[in-house]
Amino acid sequence: MQKRHIHKKALELLFYLTIILIFIMPIVSLVRMSFKLDNGYGLANYIELLQNPRAIQAIKNTVFISVGAAVISLVIGTAMAILVAYTNLKRKRFMEILVLAPFVIPSYIITLSWSRFTMTEGFLNRSLRLLALPAIDIYTLPGIVFILGICNAPLVYLITVNMLRKIPRDMEWAAKVSGYDTRETMLKINLKLVSPALVSGGILAFLAALDNFSVPAFLGISSGIPVLSTYIYEKAISFGPNSFHMAAALSIILAVIALSGTVLQSKLLTKNMGLESIKEDYSIRIHLPPKIRIYTEWGCISILTFINIAPIIVMIASSFLKTYGAKFRVENLSLENFKFVFTNRGVLQSIGNSILLAFITCFVCILIGTAVAYLKVRRNTKSVMLLESGASLTYAIPGIVLSLSMIFYWTMVPNVYGTIKILLIAYVTRYLILQIKGSTTAILAVDPALEEAAGASGIGRLKKWRKILAPLLLKQTLSSSFLIFVSALTEVTLSSMLSAAGTKTIGLTIFNLQQAGNYNLSMAMSATTVALLFFGYLGFFLLEKWQAINAAEKKRAFGFLYKSRGHAKNIKNCERSSYEHFDQEYN
Amino acid sequence: MSILIRNITKKYDNSTALNDVSLKIQDGAFIAILGPSGCGKTTLLRVIGGFVEPTTGSVQIGEEVCSSQTVHIPVEKRDLGMVFQSFALWPHMTVREHIEFPLDSRKNKLLSRREKKEAVDKSISCTGLEHLADRFPHELSGGQRQRVALARAIVSKPSLLLMDEPLSALDAELRVDMRKEIQDIHRLLGTTIIYVTHDQGEALAMADHVVIMKDGKIEQIGTPEEIYLYPNTEFVATFVSKCNMVKGIWNNDLFFVDNSEAVYSGEKIGRHFKERSLYPVRPEEFILSTDGKGMKGVVVNKQYSGREVHYSVKCGKDIFLVYDRMNVNSQINDEVVLIKEGK
Numbered sequence: 001m002q003k004r005h006i007h008k009k010a011l012e013l014l015f016y017l018t019i020i021l022i023f024i025m026p027i028v029s030l031v032r033m034s035f036k037l038d039n040g041y042g043l044a045n046y047i048e049l050l051q052n053p054r055a056i057q058a059i060k061n062t063v064f065i066s067v068g069a070a071v072i073s074l075v076i077g078t079a080m081a082i083l084v085a086y087t088n089l090k091r092k093r094f095m096e097i098l099v100l101a102p103f104v105i106p107s108y109i110i111t112l113s114w115s116r117f118t119m120t121e122g123f124l125n126r127s128l129r130l131l132a133l134p135a136i137d138i139y140t141l142p143g144i145v146f147i148l149g150i151c152n153a154p155l156v157y158l159i160t161v162n163m164l165r166k167i168p169r170d171m172e173w174a175a176k177v178s179g180y181d182t183r184e185t186m187l188k189i190n191l192k193l194v195s196p197a198l199v200s201g202g203i204l205a206f207l208a209a210l211d212n213f214s215v216p217a218f219l220g221i222s223s224g225i226p227v228l229s230t231y232i233y234e235k236a237i238s239f240g241p242n243s244f245h246m247a248a249a250l251s252i253i254l255a256v257i258a259l260s261g262t263v264l265q266s267k268l269l270t271k272n273m274g275l276e277s278i279k280e281d282y283s284i285r286i287h288l289p290p291k292i293r294i295y296t297e298w299g300c301i302s303i304l305t306f307i308n309i310a311p312i313i314v315m316i317a318s319s320f321l322k323t324y325g326a327k328f329r330v331e332n333l334s335l336e337n338f339k340f341v342f343t344n345r346g347v348l349q350s351i352g353n354s355i356l357l358a359f360i361t362c363f364v365c366i367l368i369g370t371a372v373a374y375l376k377v378r379r380n381t382k383s384v385m386l387l388e389s390g391a392s393l394t395y396a397i398p399g400i401v402l403s404l405s406m407i408f409y410w411t412m413v414p415n416v417y418g419t420i421k422i423l424l425i426a427y428v429t430r431y432l433i434l435q436i437k438g439s440t441t442a443i444l445a446v447d448p449a450l451e452e453a454a455g456a457s458g459i460g461r462l463k464k465w466r467k468i469l470a471p472l473l474l475k476q477t478l479s480s481s482f483l484i485f486v487s488a489l490t491e492v493t494l495s496s497m498l499s500a501a502g503t504k505t506i507g508l509t510i511f512n513l514q515q516a517g518n519y520n521l522s523m524a525m526s527a528t529t530v531a532l533l534f535f536g537y538l539g540f541f542l543l544e545k546w547q548a549i550n551a552a553e554k555k556r557a558f559g560f561l562y563k564s565r566g567h568a569k570n571i572k573n574c575e576r577s578s579y580e581h582f583d584q585e586y587n
Numbered sequence: 588m589s590i591l592i593r594n595i596t597k598k599y600d601n602s603t604a605l606n607d608v609s610l611k612i613q614d615g616a617f618i619a620i621l622g623p624s625g626c627g628k629t630t631l632l633r634v635i636g637g638f639v640e641p642t643t644g645s646v647q648i649g650e651e652v653c654s655s656q657t658v659h660i661p662v663e664k665r666d667l668g669m670v671f672q673s674f675a676l677w678p679h680m681t682v683r684e685h686i687e688f689p690l691d692s693r694k695n696k697l698l699s700r701r702e703k704k705e706a707v708d709k710s711i712s713c714t715g716l717e718h719l720a721d722r723f724p725h726e727l728s729g730g731q732r733q734r735v736a737l738a739r740a741i742v743s744k745p746s747l748l749l750m751d752e753p754l755s756a757l758d759a760e761l762r763v764d765m766r767k768e769i770q771d772i773h774r775l776l777g778t779t780i781i782y783v784t785h786d787q788g789e790a791l792a793m794a795d796h797v798v799i800m801k802d803g804k805i806e807q808i809g810t811p812e813e814i815y816l817y818p819n820t821e822f823v824a825t826f827v828s829k830c831n832m833v834k835g836i837w838n839n840d841l842f843f844v845d846n847s848e849a850v851y852s853g854e855k856i857g858r859h860f861k862e863r864s865l866y867p868v869r870p871e872e873f874i875l876s877t878d879g880k881g882m883k884g885v886v887v888n889k890q891y892s893g894r895e896v897h898y899s900v901k902c903g904k905d906i907f908l909v910y911d912r913m914n915v916n917s918q919i920n921d922e923v924v925l926i927k928e929g930k
Contacts, residue, residue: 170673173638173662173669174669174736175677176662176663177636177667177668177689177749178663178688178692178743179663179693179694180663180692180693192677193678
């Protein structure tokens with residue numbers, strides 16, 4: 001017994017050491033670097049920064065862009081969430097796809113497509129000129145704000161639409177019985193109840209804009225608009241005197257802004273109204289009169305298509321043109337750009353790298369993330385909680401900051417920096433928390449009694465995982481690893497700093513092509529990536545559908561399991577029961 | 588206020604929640620709508636409240652037609668209060684704010700500030716919430732929350748009070764206490780109350796008329812005694828008073844029990860049963876005996892429950908439920924004779 005105890009202690013110590021080495025030390029080395037001077041340590045780097053007008057400008061721009069983009073995301077996300085969750089609009093599924101499109105397509109492709117869409121001699125700006133309106137130029141501060149705003153609107157939408165659906169209809173009805181009409185009820189009750197979600201969504205959009213590197217890099221570097229993330233990048237790759245230390249200090253400033261946002265957001269999340277366990281209610285709450293309904297419906301569809309889909313379609317179409325900006329005529333069409341994408345060794349290698357990295361990252365994350373989640377939920381292991389905090393930290397700090405700390409830290413280990421290993425390490429460090437969260441949700445949904453029953457039936461640990469846990473955890477686990485897969489596949493921030501000659505990724509290749517002025521090639525590559533994502537999502541959708549059919553068959557056989565779970569929730573929350581009751585009365 | 592419901596039908600995509608329901612409710616009545624889940628009772632309440640528009644039929648509250656093919660007065664313009672099963676309290680408001688809320692609406696804009704304050708104070712005091720006025724819903728117990736919901740519903744003195752299973756979310760003991768409070772409020776205000784429930788005890792104890800519903804239709808309307816003692820249909824008999832259906836032959840008002848020498852008299856038994864050659868016997872009407880004229884059977888189950896003992900007795904193919912209060916102390920597998928008391 002004693003020996004086993006010592007064994008366990010040693011294992012735990014090793015675990016702590018690993019966490020500290022992988023998740024904590026890189027950030028420590030970044031902090032140290034920011035204070036490091038030629039002789040010893042001090043604040044000189046920060047003082048120098050704060051006297052540098054360009055650095056001040058970068059901080060100001062960053063805050064302005066992030067706040068502005070968050071406001072745009074909030075407006076679009078909230079408006080669409082209310083329309084989809086409450087009104088009698090039709091074609092809601094289609095609208096939802098339109099709203100969520102920027103969530104699926106990487107922001108640098110959206111930027112690229114808008115850059116093509118608003119080309120000086122393009123259709124849009126020519127039409128605007130004819131109408132005597134000012135032309136649109138997205139290589140400006142408002143342009144960056146706008147692109148980031150539409151890129152992050154899905155974040156606000158997703159968090160708000162669920163919360164809106166969870167507001168019980170009884171609460172609305174109680175206000176109506178009290179003498180308030182629908183508009184007053186929405187203002188006095190629903191909007192008040194959903195406000196924590198709005199604030200939280202706004203902060204998330206702010207953080208996402210803060211974290212984004214590719215949009216300001218595509219639009220801001222060439223037009224001389226510095227933000228923190230691109231300024232860090234410029235400093236880090238410039239190899240000037242002291243530039244690494246400057247980059248480190250800038251990173252710390254950016255990380256502090258991001259972390260305070262994250263803390264604020266998690267504070268708000270714990271303070272919400274206890275609506276999280278209530279079932280979503282999809283019934284129509286706001287009946288728009290027929291005429292207004294049709295105008296709203298087609299108005300929304302047109303605007304969303306114009307913002308989120310039209311630029312992508314124009315981009316894909318123009319990637320078939322011989323020269324950038326040529327007219328759409330048969331004699332101008334060619335497959336040259338795609339020929340380059342599918343034959344150039346460097347491009348092919350980058351596609352291969354991205355796919356390989358995405359798969360291995362997913363695999364590693366599933367293994368570690370699920371094990372961690374299991375230990376956390378079932379064993380309540382302390383060391384695991386530390387790992388979770390570590391992994392949250394490396395996700396909360398902006399990607400450019402993480403990649404800089406990776407450089408500082410992993411150059412100390414031979415044969416890592418400059419190879420594909422550094423990218424893999426960076427991706428796992430970055431995305432692990434997503435898998436831990438996903439797997440935790442999955443494990444929480446499995447009743448411990450199911451495992452105890454397996455134990456009581458005399459099944460060994462390995463068989464228990466294979467026969468009982470794996471099938472039950474599969475769906476939820478896979479859906480979070482799919483998110484990791486897509487993120488890793490289209491990632492650009494980390495690879496822009498960490499890639500070497502043979503280890504470029506899809507995102508970096510598009511970035512490089514664009515920076516070098518090869519717009520047609522970068523668009524062809526983007527079109528290919530969009531196609532890749534499209535088939536990826538289609539595959540995932542079909543897989544889910546197939547699973548749903550399987551599950552329906554299982555449900556017939558094991559219906560009691562699902563029922564008992566529903567029952568447990570019911571006891572927890574009596575407020576739910578009236579809705580179930582309502583449903584029963586309906587059906 | 589009196590309510591007249593005429594031929595209400597409510598259809599959803601592929602189901603009928605209410606099927607040609609008509610009902611007349613007197614001013615100041617306390618009506619319970621009783622039925623199992625899915626019988627349409629909540630839908631009926633929602634139609635009366637105006638939350639749901641009926642497919643056909645009309646609702647008239649007082650002199651005014653509120654819902655019909657051509658008219659639909661929205662909820663907020665109807666003079667009513669409502670208590671929900673889930674309480675439906677707003678998490679961002681205090682108890683006092685909840686109770687002030689209905690008075691601040693457009694409907695009550697004619698009230699002076701003093702009148703409003705008096706109404707709120709009265710409503711708070713008659714539900715015993717004085718010491719809780721500044722609390723938020725999450726700081727209250729279930730019973731306290733229901734009192735807040737009640738206070739909010741009555742503060743504007745509505746002429747109609749709708750209650751949708753208001754006690755179902757409370758635990759058993761509290762439920763019985765709250766019954767008294769709701770009765771007191773009815774007596775105090777004299778408003779018409781429509782009370783939806785699936786609990787027979789609640790309906791019989793509180794209401795002055797009970798409406799039994801099944802499959803979107805009304806099965807029987809009557810006072811609690813009428814419903815309990817003289818059910819019209821098998822459904823009402825089994826749902827409300829757990830009646831046993833004894834088979835036999837009717838000859839005018841005499842019932843000759845099958846395979847037995849027993850004869851029951853039944854002047855007040857409904858036609859429904861006579862047509863089906865059945866006699867409803869409530870479990871407490873049976874006496875367990877060892878001899879005498881009655882149905883012979885075997886005890887197959889016995890459950891002790893304090894005041895009485897519940898026996899299941901198998902006679903032929905049928906199993907009858909017997910509530911015994913006289914401590915006959917039969918055991919399982921005992922052969923017994925079931926005698927109906929009072930002939």
